[in-house]
Amino acid sequence: MPEDSAPPRPDQLAAYFAVMEVGNLLQHAVDQQLREEGGLSYIQFQILAALGESAEGRQRMTDIADRLVHSRSGLTYQVSQLAASGLVAKESSPEDERSVVVALTPKGRELLGRVLTGHIETVRRIFFTPLNDEDVTVLGDVLGRVRDHMRAVPPRSAAPRRKRGQ
Amino acid sequence: MPEDSAPPRPDQLAAYFAVMEVGNLLQHAVDQQLREEGGLSYIQFQILAALGESAEGRQRMTDIADRLVHSRSGLTYQVSQLAASGLVAKESSPEDERSVVVALTPKGRELLGRVLTGHIETVRRIFFTPLNDEDVTVLGDVLGRVRDHMRAVPPRSAAPRRKRGQ
DNA sequence: TATTGTTATACTCTATAACTATA
DNA sequence: TATAGTTATAGAGTATAACAATA
Numbered sequence: 001m002p003e004d005s006a007p008p009r010p011d012q013l014a015a016y017f018a019v020m021e022v023g024n025l026l027q028h029a030v031d032q033q034l035r036e037e038g039g040l041s042y043i044q045f046q047i048l049a050a051l052g053e054s055a056e057g058r059q060r061m062t063d064i065a066d067r068l069v070h071s072r073s074g075l076t077y078q079v080s081q082l083a084a085s086g087l088v089a090k091e092s093s094p095e096d097e098r099s100v101v102v103a104l105t106p107k108g109r110e111l112l113g114r115v116l117t118g119h120i121e122t123v124r125r126i127f128f129t130p131l132n133d134e135d136v137t138v139l140g141d142v143l144g145r146v147r148d149h150m151r152a153v154p155p156r157s158a159a160p161r162r163k164r165g166q
Numbered sequence: 167m168p169e170d171s172a173p174p175r176p177d178q179l180a181a182y183f184a185v186m187e188v189g190n191l192l193q194h195a196v197d198q199q200l201r202e203e204g205g206l207s208y209i210q211f212q213i214l215a216a217l218g219e220s221a222e223g224r225q226r227m228t229d230i231a232d233r234l235v236h237s238r239s240g241l242t243y244q245v246s247q248l249a250a251s252g253l254v255a256k257e258s259s260p261e262d263e264r265s266v267v268v269a270l271t272p273k274g275r276e277l278l279g280r281v282l283t284g285h286i287e288t289v290r291r292i293f294f295t296p297l298n299d300e301d302v303t304v305l306g307d308v309l310g311r312v313r314d315h316m317r318a319v320p321p322r323s324a325a326p327r328r329k330r331g332q
Numbered sequence: 333t334a335t336t337g338t339t340a341t342a343c344t345c346t347a348t349a350a351c352t353a354t355a
Numbered sequence: 356t357a358t359a360g361t362t363a364t365a366g367a368g369t370a371t372a373a374c375a376a377t378a
Contacts, residue, residue, distance in 0.1 A: 008286055015302050016289055018309035023189020025316045028235065041367080061337065069194065074369055076338060081367095098336040098377045120174055123182055130315040135308045136181050142301045143184035149296040150191045207344080228359065240346050242361060247344095264354045264359040 019143075026127060033122045038115035043068065044082055045119070047075075048104065048112045051088065057104035060093070064102065087111060185309075192293055199288045204281035209234065210248055211285070213241075214270065214278045217254065223270035226259070230268065253277060 008016070031042040038045070046068055051057050065075045079102055082088045087108035093099045104112070128136070174182070197208040206214070212234055217223050231241045245268055248254045253274035259265045270278070294302070 008290070009302075011302055011306050012294060014310060015306035016293065018306055018313050019185070019189060019192060019293075022309050022313050022316065023185060023193065024235070025313070026185060027189065029316075043368090062335085069190070071370055072337065073339080073371080077368075080338095096336080096378075100337065124174070126316050126319055127182060127185075127312060128178060129319075130311045131308065135311075136175075136177055138304055139308050140177050140181040140184055142297065142305055143188050144180060145296045145301075146293060147184050147188050147191070150188065150195075150292050153292050153295075209345090226359085237347055238360065239348080239362080243345075246361095262355075262359080266360065 022127075026123070029126050030119065030122060033118055034115060037118045038111055039085075040111075040115065041078075043070075043078055045112075045115065047078060047082060047102075048087060048108055049116075051102060051104040052109065052112050057109065058091070058101050061100045061102060082108070188293075192289070195292050196285065196288060199284055200281060203284045204277055205251075206277075206281065207244075209236075210244055211278075211281065213244060213248060213268075214253065214274055215282075217268060217270040218275065218278050223275065224257070224267050227266045227268060248274070 027042060034040045034042055034045045040048070047064060050064055050067060051059055061072070061075060061079065064070075064079075065072055068075070070078070079088060079090070083090055086105060089103050089105050091101045091103055093101050131139070193208060200206045200208055200211045204211070213230060216230055216233060217225055227238070227241060227245065230236075230245075231238055234241070236244070245254060245256070249256055252271060255269050255271050257267045257269055259267050297305070
């Protein structure tokens with residue numbers, strides 16, 4: 001429990017604040033666009049996008065939850081919402097009777113495609129406009145490293161609970 | 167309403183996803199630390215921090231709201247929570263009878279100082295560890311530009327409502 | 333026994349609209 | 356009339372714990 005450590009340098013603070021504020025503003029803007037054009041929250045969109053990326057438009061609940069941080073019950077809630085709207089369907093897995101496979105419906109795929117255009121446009125407009133190619137490259141590189149590190153580092157007191165590999 | 171636009175390049179997608187994921191993970195980690203060590207949500211911490219930064223530890227409701235995006239009512243809620251915990255006090259302004267000034271109490275200042283240490287430590291551990299000085303500089307520069315742009319660009323359909331300058 | 337997922341429940345947060353009061 | 360702020364209210368989202376079923 002390090003009770004003290006060197007105070008952060010101004011440029012470190014600037015970088016930290018910038019990440020937080022940009023992340024917040026970006027999420028806010030994107031969330032609004034998704035709601036207006038597709039009636040989706042950002043997380044619902046992320047779930048659809050994750051399904052759209054995967055091989056046959058289907059994934060297990062647990063794998064989605066792992067990827068999108070959610071608590072299990074939170075994911076159950078969101079998937080229920082999507083299912084109620086007919087955007088996804090729940091199927092039982094033939095391999096493992098315990099697991100539930102979530103599959104994109106044609107309607108879900110259609111909506112995803114439709115919303116994605118505006119999504120990309122929004123991101124381009126508010127995020128990429130002030131950046132040149134080199135900025136984009138550097139940003140992806142640096143933040144990519146941060147992301148990998150964050151994924152690897154356990155959230156401190158958490159994580160060392162029950163996990164398979166652990 | 168641009169129905170189509172060139173698809174984003176892979177490096178653009180990488181940069182965008184990295185910003186979003188890093189922002190999310192960072193906020194999540196920070197939020198957890200703040201809750202554990204101070205019983206504060208991230209937004210409550212931000213309010214306290216904003217007050218701590220300002221000249222005499224006090225600011226108007228509206229100025230806080232403008233800075234932290236919140237709706238007015240949302241800010242009223244959060245400040246009420248903080249006031250109920252004795253961390254801030256509401257005062258009426260002598261200059262403008264309509265406005266409410268929020269002031270950090272000694273207890274609030276003490277908590278802020280106490281929590282800040284862990285906050286900085288957390289950010290350092292999960293965010294700055296994989297970065298060298300140049301990374302930090304570049305990140306602050308690039309994201310700083312993005313932030314300034316996002317602040318300037320209206321959220322599309324919003325904003326052009328009632329604003330003084332408008 | 334561990335894992336997958338759901339349910340019940342309670343809580344936090346946010347936004348909208350209506351309202352009061354001051355400028 | 357515009358601004359500052361509150362309140363009521365309703366809805367979305369989240370987390371925890373208890374639970375059932377399968378591996």
